[in-house]
Amino acid sequence: MDLEFISKLIKHTDTKIVMLVMDGIGGLPRETDNKTELEAAYKPNLDKLANNGICGLHLPVGHGITPGSGPGHLGIFGFDTKKYQIGRGTLEALGIDFDLKPGDIAARGNFCTIDKDGKITDRRAGRISTEKNQEICKLLGERIRIPGVKVFVETVKEHRLLIVLRGTGLKGNLIDTDPQEIGAKSLEPKGGPGSEKTVEIVKNFLKQTKDILSNHHPANMVLLRGFSEKPNWPIFPEVFGLKSAAIAAYPMYRGLARLIGMDLLETGQTIEEEFKTLEENWDNYDFFFLHIKKTDSYGEDGNFDSKVKVIEQVDGLIPRLMRLNPDVIIVTGDHSTPSVLKSHSWHPVPLLIWSKYCRADNVKEFGERACITGGLGPNLPAIEILPIAMANAQRLEKFGA
Amino acid sequence: MDLEFISKLIKHTDTKIVMLVMDGIGGLPRETDNKTELEAAYKPNLDKLANNGICGLHLPVGHGITPGSGPGHLGIFGFDTKKYQIGRGTLEALGIDFDLKPGDIAARGNFCTIDKDGKITDRRAGRISTEKNQEICKLLGERIRIPGVKVFVETVKEHRLLIVLRGTGLKGNLIDTDPQEIGAKSLEPKGGPGSEKTVEIVKNFLKQTKDILSNHHPANMVLLRGFSEKPNWPIFPEVFGLKSAAIAAYPMYRGLARLIGMDLLETGQTIEEEFKTLEENWDNYDFFFLHIKKTDSYGEDGNFDSKVKVIEQVDGLIPRLMRLNPDVIIVTGDHSTPSVLKSHSWHPVPLLIWSKYCRADNVKEFGERACITGGLGPNLPAIEILPIAMANAQRLEKFGA
Numbered sequence: 159m160d161l162e163f164i165s166k167l168i169k170h171t172d173t174k175i176v177m178l179v180m181d182g183i184g185g186l187p188r189e190t191d192n193k194t195e196l197e198a199a200y201k202p203n204l205d206k207l208a209n210n211g212i213c214g215l216h217l218p219v220g221h222g223i224t225p226g227s228g229p230g231h232l233g234i235f236g237f238d239t240k241k242y243q244i245g246r247g248t249l250e251a252l253g254i255d256f257d258l259k260p261g262d263i264a265a266r267g268n269f270c271t272i273d274k275d276g277k278i279t280d281r282r283a284g285r286i287s288t289e290k291n292q293e294i295c296k297l298l299g300e301r302i303r304i305p306g307v308k309v310f311v312e313t314v315k316e317h318r319l320l321i322v323l324r325g326t327g328l329k330g331n332l333i334d335t336d337p338q339e340i341g342a343k344s345l346e347p348k349g350g351p352g353s354e355k356t357v358e359i360v361k362n363f364l365k366q367t368k369d370i371l372s373n374h375h376p377a378n379m380v381l382l383r384g385f386s387e388k389p390n391w392p393i394f395p396e397v398f399g400l401k402s403a404a405i406a407a408y409p410m411y412r413g414l415a416r417l418i419g420m421d422l423l424e425t426g427q428t429i430e431e432e433f434k435t436l437e438e439n440w441d442n443y444d445f446f447f448l449h450i451k452k453t454d455s456y457g458e459d460g461n462f463d464s465k466v467k468v469i470e471q472v473d474g475l476i477p478r479l480m481r482l483n484p485d486v487i488i489v490t491g492d493h494s495t496p497s498v499l500k501s502h503s504w505h506p507v508p509l510l511i512w513s514k515y516c517r518a519d520n521v522k523e524f525g526e527r528a529c530i531t532g533g534l535g536p537n538l539p540a541i542e543i544l545p546i547a548m549a550n551a552q553r554l555e556k557f558g559a
Numbered sequence: 560m561d562l563e564f565i566s567k568l569i570k571h572t573d574t575k576i577v578m579l580v581m582d583g584i585g586g587l588p589r590e591t592d593n594k595t596e597l598e599a600a601y602k603p604n605l606d607k608l609a610n611n612g613i614c615g616l617h618l619p620v621g622h623g624i625t626p627g628s629g630p631g632h633l634g635i636f637g638f639d640t641k642k643y644q645i646g647r648g649t650l651e652a653l654g655i656d657f658d659l660k661p662g663d664i665a666a667r668g669n670f671c672t673i674d675k676d677g678k679i680t681d682r683r684a685g686r687i688s689t690e691k692n693q694e695i696c697k698l699l700g701e702r703i704r705i706p707g708v709k710v711f712v713e714t715v716k717e718h719r720l721l722i723v724l725r726g727t728g729l730k731g732n733l734i735d736t737d738p739q740e741i742g743a744k745s746l747e748p749k750g751g752p753g754s755e756k757t758v759e760i761v762k763n764f765l766k767q768t769k770d771i772l773s774n775h776h777p778a779n780m781v782l783l784r785g786f787s788e789k790p791n792w793p794i795f796p797e798v799f800g801l802k803s804a805a806i807a808a809y810p811m812y813r814g815l816a817r818l819i820g821m822d823l824l825e826t827g828q829t830i831e832e833e834f835k836t837l838e839e840n841w842d843n844y845d846f847f848f849l850h851i852k853k854t855d856s857y858g859e860d861g862n863f864d865s866k867v868k869v870i871e872q873v874d875g876l877i878p879r880l881m882r883l884n885p886d887v888i889i890v891t892g893d894h895s896t897p898s899v900l901k902s903h904s905w906h907p908v909p910l911l912i913w914s915k916y917c918r919a920d921n922v923k924e925f926g927e928r929a930c931i932t933g934g935l936g937p938n939l940p941a942i943e944i945l946p947i948a949m950a951n952a953q954r955l956e957k958f959g960a
Contacts, residue, residue: 186916187918194918220564220943220946221560221939221947221950222560222945222947222948222951222955223950224950224957224958225959226957226958226960227959228959228960229959230959239958244959246960249959249960496916499916502957503950504947504950505918526918527934530920530932530934531932536933536934537935
């Protein structure tokens with residue numbers, strides 16, 4: 159259901175919704191016993207939730223489509239992932255949890271090496287260390303001055319950096335200056351309609367950068383890609399009428415939550431600390447996005463057993479969640495990350511929604527195959543999760559008389 | 560998922576996909592034992608594929624819609640059948656495997672009988688024999704001359720023929736000349752915007768035809784219907800990045816495959832010969848469309864037992880398919896043709912997709928009712944089959960980062 163339709167039906171009550179996202183939770187069966195990670199895990203508490211809840215599998219983007227973290231999360235937050243696409247520069251900003259403001263222009267950057275004629279000899283400046291990167295970014299940030307514009311030069315990792323331009327009347331419709339080719343020169347900044355001012359600023363930025371870095375071989379120039387404006391999207395707490403908080407240890411997910419207007423809660427690096435943050439902030443919000451990263455990381459590593467252990471660890475913390483007496487619990491992932499594939503995949507993602515009024519189905523267990531016959535079906539579009547949760551929280555008015 | 564979206568995610572690998580289409584495979588239970596044709600068939604190999612694969616039923620066009628062969632196949636090839644509609648003239652050309660070129664205008668024709676005042680006395684010219692039809696078509700093809708245009712006059716069957724106009728600047732937006740009424744005169748050619756040139760050509764064609772056939776009573780005139788241009792559609796091998804071959808014994812299916820750019824492989828009339836063609840061409844293609852006609856023909860005849868036997872024959876050839884070591888196998892039909900109804904029907908069509916990474920569901924058997932609880936769901940839109948198969952073949956990039 160589209161956000162505009164839903165937002166007209168919002169009703170305010172004091173119910174609370176928890177969305178527990180185990181990143182990349184969906185899996186594939188291992189050879190030894192034909193069980194997926196979820197099926198192999200000992201998880202009595204999640205199974206009990208499934209037993210008392212309504213289950214299914216959701217499709218983050220569409221059939222056959224493997225989602226990145228951006229679309230994967232936007233889908234379960236109710237945003238149509240084909241309509242709301244994040245520019246590469248913006249995504250890089252989210253990845254380091256940079257607080258983009260409306261009108262900001264972000265671009266991904268590479269430190270590179272150029273010769274005396276300006277020709278690129280190494281597009282990654284010999285993959286300089288992150289420490290070296292930080293040193294140069296600091297230097298550029300201190301020295302570059304462009305009238306009327308604030309320039310942020312932020313380290314990402316190794317040779318990668320983020321540039322953010324903050325000012326008025328800036329546009330993100332610029333082409334890359336990175337020719338993606340050794341021996342070529344960096345491309346002149348160019349852009350589409352209305353981009354003249356931004357093009358001049360980027361030219362100025364690159365000229366100053368070249369001067370400042372002239373003695374910093376191998377990182378003596380910067381190539382820019384994926385210019386994009388901070389998207390002007392609907393705000394999650396406004397659309398759904400939910401005072402919303404994100405509990406996430408990793409910057410990308412904090413960035414995504416911030417992009418759609420959730421509050422970010424300070425938390426630790428462990429799952430236990432994340433649950434503690436939930437408890438401590440329980441009275442202050444209507445909606446909690448609780449993000450567990452390690453299911454995905456171990457999936458990407460092909461580490462079946464460790465992914466299972468993370469699921470079991472989360473399961474062990476479910477009683478603490480239940481003691482908070484939430485009205486609606488959503489347990490799912492943003493996509494599948496089968497250990498067998500060591501990567502994100504297109505497979506539908508196990509989903510359970512629990513509430514007092516969910517109309518429990520016959521699914522007794524939280525697993526890929528058990529969920530197929532659940533009441534939410536084997537292919538629920540991800541954007542339908544929030545409306546269902548909202549209904550279960552009795553936060554949606556009747557449509558029509 | 561729409562073709563444009565998918566085509567942006569295409570990745571090239573050396574995996575192979577086989578789409579085995581048993582035309583009209585879906586059925587209805589017979590009275591004696593309440594089994595459908597698929598359920599009654601002894602088919603251990605297809606059941607094994609279902610057991611190790613992911614199953615469901617697909618909807619070729621939509622709920623309640625009985626598809627013709629055109630939309631039935633276009634759907635499973637990933638084309639939105641409401642957007643990509645084939646004109647009647649074009650369909651007639653496909654039906655005799657006429658090689659339409661871009662810009663060609665095709666129309667269906669009937670030989671008819673007119674009296675001396677030009678009034679139609681028999682719209683089908685006494686259903687002349689196909690041999691007679693061939694004789695007259697040859698005569699017309701040899702004698703009709705229109706400057707700047709090549710005219711093809713092709714026999715279809717009995718009183719039915721195909722006219723194709725090949726030239727530049729032709730349009731298909733002409734109304735029928737067939738008044739569909741005895742005692743009326745053939746209608747004057749007329750058309751929409753930009754059709755002036757084509758209208759003059761058709762007038763010229765009909766004038767010459769009338770002169771040439773004046774002594775050929777009862778087939779002394781031609782009525783034209785369903786003018787249409789060769790559609791300018793996306794090319795299947797380009798959209799999906801698959802070198803694609805069609806193995807089909809019947810002209811209509813060869814025509815459909817050719818229309819979307821598949822290569823046509825020479826094959827025989829038997830199913831065994833079709834499998835042989837598959838084996839012989841295995842190394843040269845990424846995608847094979849293997850079409851079995853007889854399931855539909857026997858369904859149309861109301862011959863339950865023979866439809867069962869065709870399924871059993873296909874089943875017996877599955878081990879030869881498996882020995883080729885395909886990466887992805889799709890087994891389905893283009894629509895249902897229940898013997899009980901002796902016609903195409905609206906019922907969803909059994910579907911199985913097998914691959915190493917398909918995430919097998921709990922379906923143990925390939926049948927209408929067994930597939931309902933499969934992971935692909937009971938109502939998968941047909942256009943989603945190809946994206947899922949492409950994902951299983953690891954031929955789709957991640958969407959978003």
